[in-house]
Amino acid sequence: MIQDAMKTSGAVKVYWNEDGEFQIWIRKDFHEFVSNAAVAPVAQPDHEDYWSLVVPEYDADEASVLMGADAPPCDPPGQDHG
Amino acid sequence: MAESSPARDGGAFPLGMVSPRTLFLILMPTERCQFRCTYCYEDFSLGRMPADVRAGVKALMARRAPNLELLAIEWFGGEPLLACDIVEELQGFAHRLARAEPGLRLRGSMTTNAALLTPDLMTRLVAIGVRSFQITLDGPAEHHDKVRRLAGGGGTFGSIWRNLLAARRSSDTFEIVLRIHVDRQNLGMVRGLIDDCREAFGDDERFRLAPKAVRKLGGAQDARLPVLAGRSLDRALAEVSEYSEALGLRVDRGPFEGPRPSPGCYAAAANSFVVRSNGELAKCTVALRQSKNRVGRLHADGRVELDSEKMLHWTRGVFSGDPKALRCPAGE
Numbered sequence: 552m553i554q555d556a557m558k559t560s561g562a563v564k565v566y567w568n569e570d571g572e573f574q575i576w577i578r579k580d581f582h583e584f585v586s587n588a589a590v591a592p593v594a595q596p597d598h599e600d601y602w603s604l605v606v607p608e609y610d611a612d613e614a615s616v617l618m619g620a621d622a623p624p625c626d627p628p629g630q631d632h633g
Numbered sequence: 634m635a636e637s638s639p640a641r642d643g644g645a646f647p648l649g650m651v652s653p654r655t656l657f658l659i660l661m662p663t664e665r666c667q668f669r670c671t672y673c674y675e676d677f678s679l680g681r682m683p684a685d686v687r688a689g690v691k692a693l694m695a696r697r698a699p700n701l702e703l704l705a706i707e708w709f710g711g712e713p714l715l716a717c718d719i720v721e722e723l724q725g726f727a728h729r730l731a732r733a734e735p736g737l738r739l740r741g742s743m744t745t746n747a748a749l750l751t752p753d754l755m756t757r758l759v760a761i762g763v764r765s766f767q768i769t770l771d772g773p774a775e776h777h778d779k780v781r782r783l784a785g786g787g788g789t790f791g792s793i794w795r796n797l798l799a800a801r802r803s804s805d806t807f808e809i810v811l812r813i814h815v816d817r818q819n820l821g822m823v824r825g826l827i828d829d830c831r832e833a834f835g836d837d838e839r840f841r842l843a844p845k846a847v848r849k850l851g852g853a854q855d856a857r858l859p860v861l862a863g864r865s866l867d868r869a870l871a872e873v874s875e876y877s878e879a880l881g882l883r884v885d886r887g888p889f890e891g892p893r894p895s896p897g898c899y900a901a902a903a904n905s906f907v908v909r910s911n912g913e914l915a916k917c918t919v920a921l922r923q924s925k926n927r928v929g930r931l932h933a934d935g936r937v938e939l940d941s942e943k944m945l946h947w948t949r950g951v952f953s954g955d956p957k958a959l960r961c962p963a964g965e
Contacts, residue, residue: 565903565952567944570696571937572653573903606652623659623709623744623918624674624850625898625961 564601576601647959650902650951654702657905659709659918660690660723662716664910668746668789670771671780672858674850674919679910681716685933686912691726692935698730701737707899708743708763709918711910714750721757728761742766746781748792752799759805767843768793769812772819773826801837809840810885813877815869816847817859823873831880843885844873850919889960897959903948906937914939916947920963 564576576593578601593601649655664679682690694704706727713720724741731739741763750766770793771777778788800809811830815823827842834840846866849855861869874884888895899905900916906928907915914929914937915921925946929939950958957964 563952565941565945565948567903567937567939567941569936569938571656571693571904571906571939572697573651574653575651606648606654623707623899625900625917625919 575604575606577604578602647896647951650897650904650948652702652904654700655705655904656694656697656701656703657705657707657899657902658690658694659707659899659905659907660713661710661908661910662708662713662719662723664711665715666710666712666746667715667748667784668712669782669784671854672847672850672852674852674855675711675921677711679711682719682910682912686908686910686931687719687723688933689912689931689935690723690908692933693931693937694727694730694935696935698734698737701734703738703740704731705740706742706763708741708745709907710744712746712749713743714745714748714754717749717754720763721761724758724761724763731762740764746789746793747796748789750796750800752796752803755796755800755803755807756805759807764806765808765810767810767812768797769814770826770830771814771847772822773829776819776822777826798833801834801840807839809834810843811840813842813844813873814847815844815861815866815873817861820861820869824876827873827877827880827882830877831882835881838883841883841885842874842877843887844870844877846870851922897950898961900947901950901959901962903944903951916944917963923963926963 559581562578562581566574566576568574576598591603591605593599593603661679661682663681664675665677665681666673666675698704704727706724708720708724710716720743727739727741731737739762741758741761742765743758743763744767747766747768750768770790771780774788774790774794777790781789783789797809797811800807811834813823813826830840830842847858847860849858849860860866874886877884900918905916907918908931909915909921912931913927914931915926916928917923917926920926925943928943928947929937931937947962949955950960950962
């Protein structure tokens with residue numbers, strides 16, 4: 552699991568590009584942690600030690616669950632903001 | 634570039650919360666509101682979304698559309714229908730993008746007080762893909778009008794109810810979630826409201842109820858709010874839900890319960906952004922005055938400038954699997 556790779560500092564880097572797209576980079580020597588997902592070389596030459604995680608196909612309904620079920624303002628579970 | 638924090642466990646990675654093929658935008662076309670609800674936490678200081686921010690929203694959607702499977706737009710404010718021209722402009726743009734990109738699914742939803750949601754406007758919004766509306770009622774008219782008054786004075790229940798009844802008569806395809814607020818003051822009378830809802834909407838599958846607690850969310854009158862808490866709250870919400878279901882009404886139990894629970898709050902997702910009316914980007918729609926919630930800016934050309942460290946704070950639950958951080962990343 553990718554979470555296991557994250558237990559090691561520097562093994563995983565995250566990044567949002569100028570389009571707001573989320574990128575996950577994984578150091579090559581940790582590739583076995585993401586064997587269930589596709590990886591591709593990171594384009595930037597100065598980060599050649601990393602591979603980019605390609606998020607596999609997923610059930611779009613999973614994403615749909617995120618919004619609409621509790622539209623803002625949210626109902627923060629078990630707590631008040633403020 | 635930010636390094637991730639250590640994980641606490643190895644739970645399933647919530648792909649829907651990180652995928653670049655999904656984009657959640659919570660758009661605030663204005664942060665003004667004609668209501669002054671006693672429990673509101675907003676300060677109404679920002680007005681209409683100006684042209685350069687609207688251009689940025691359109692440019693961002695256009696750049697992302699070819700690679701998106703899902704574009705979900707939630708309209709929020711302030712009261713979004715005070716700027717319904719902006720809603721129609723931006724939602725209409727998104728609707729045209731979705732028609733041009735066969736692989737792109739558009740979802741539109743709106744949190745509105747519904748005072749301006751006339752049948753004609755509802756039909757126009759549905760036609761461009763706004764199909765889900767969250768509308769709050771605070772009890773029977775007499776109580777509702779005490780806590781949800783117009784800024785200039787006067788009650789609001791009548792206008793909301795009139796538009797709900799008109800929606801009921803229409804043939805439009807939509808869903809309306811009636812957010813039923815519960816607190817210590819209205820608990821004894823909320824059944825009357827539910828009876829009215831049963832009478833008006835009970836046989837219409839487009840309407841659902843979502844009992845919710847009135848909460849202290851940072852508003853000026855927080856200290857005086859008659860909120861329920863702890864077991865009293867749990868019991869009250871359960872009773873309201875059970876009473877509604879016994880009458881045959883459809884009830885939302887909350888995003889983290891039921892057969893398909895949400896993996897987390899939108900604010901915890903790496904692919905979700907609040908676009909405030911001044912172009913600032915945020916994660917949470919409640920913590921609007923907190924600096925940690927100012928995560929970036931949307932430029933007029935559609936470029937997104939983000940503070941990765943702040944973004945990582947909000948999305949930390951995705952990487953740690955910590956349920957608390959996933960459900961409400963606004964907490965410490």
